[in-house]
Amino acid sequence: GGDSCPVCRYNQQDSNTSCHACDVDNASDLWMCITCGNVGCGRYTDGHHAVKHYQQTHHTYSMNLETRQVWDYAGDGFVHRLLFRTDGKLVETTDPHSTSKVRGMGPDEEDMADGKFESKLESINQYYNALLASQLQEQTVYFEHKLVEIEEESACKMDVLKTQLSKAMRETECMRKEAMLLVSESRKLDNKAQAAAPKLAQVEEDHQLQQQ
Numbered sequence: 001g002g003d004s005c006p007v008c009r010y011n012q013q014d015s016n017t018s019c020h021a022c023d024v025d026n027a028s029d030l031w032m033c034i035t036c037g038n039v040g041c042g043r044y045t046d047g048h049h050a051v052k053h054y055q056q057t058h059h060t061y062s063m064n065l066e067t068r069q070v071w072d073y074a075g076d077g078f079v080h081r082l083l084f085r086t087d088g089k090l091v092e093t094t095d096p097h098s099t100s101k102v103r104g105m106g107p108d109e110e111d112m113a114d115g116k117f118e119s120k121l122e123s124i125n126q127y128y129n130a131l132l133a134s135q136l137q138e139q140t141v142y143f144e145h146k147l148v149e150i151e152e153e154s155a156c157k158m159d160v161l162k163t164q165l166s167k168a169m170r171e172t173e174c175m176r177k178e179a180m181l182l183v184s185e186s187r188k189l190d191n192k193a194q195a196a197a198p199k200l201a202q203v204e205e206d207h208q209l210q211q212q
Contacts, residue, residue, distance in 0.1 A: 017065065021049040027066040034070065034128065035059040035135050058142060061135055070131070079131070 017032075017039050018025035024041035031050035032039045036059060040050030050062050054073040061079065063070045072079045 019045075019047065019049055021052075022047045028064070030065040031062040031071065032065055033057075033059045034061045034063050034132050035139060039065070059135070059139065061131060070128070 019041040020039050029042045038053050040053045041047045060074045070079045
């Protein structure tokens, strides 16, 4: 274990854990993402935030904090059934929400299992380390693929924006030329009006003289 392993970090915590999105704190209803360590409530609660975490991040594997079972959301099933002690006995876990009973072991089986318990735990630890490494690799490939998609989409959008900008610049240039032409025509009209003003004044003066 180590700081890089979410399972190890959880096991080293002193305080009780609850769902990161709500107040559910019953270990049997809590699932921890073994990729990032997020803790969410299970699908049998009102929030079912563990499932939502998978849907948002595609982190496939989540461990139940009570049974230590790991659920594969992509495959929709448990990936491993752990052996652990309950009331001093070594038992094989089942789905905590299943109606089937836990299978106990007889005395002879317990004696044999006790000798192999530590090696079994070590094997399980190695199994989860490999599982976590595989999941992290899958996530790396997934996000690299998403990054390529985003880059391609961004490049396509950039080409569209460049085309639109070029079109807008051409239209702006045309409008500028039209505006300059209108200004020129306006000046010509002003000059004509100024030139016609004396003649108009003379016509008005002649008209007044004729009326006298």
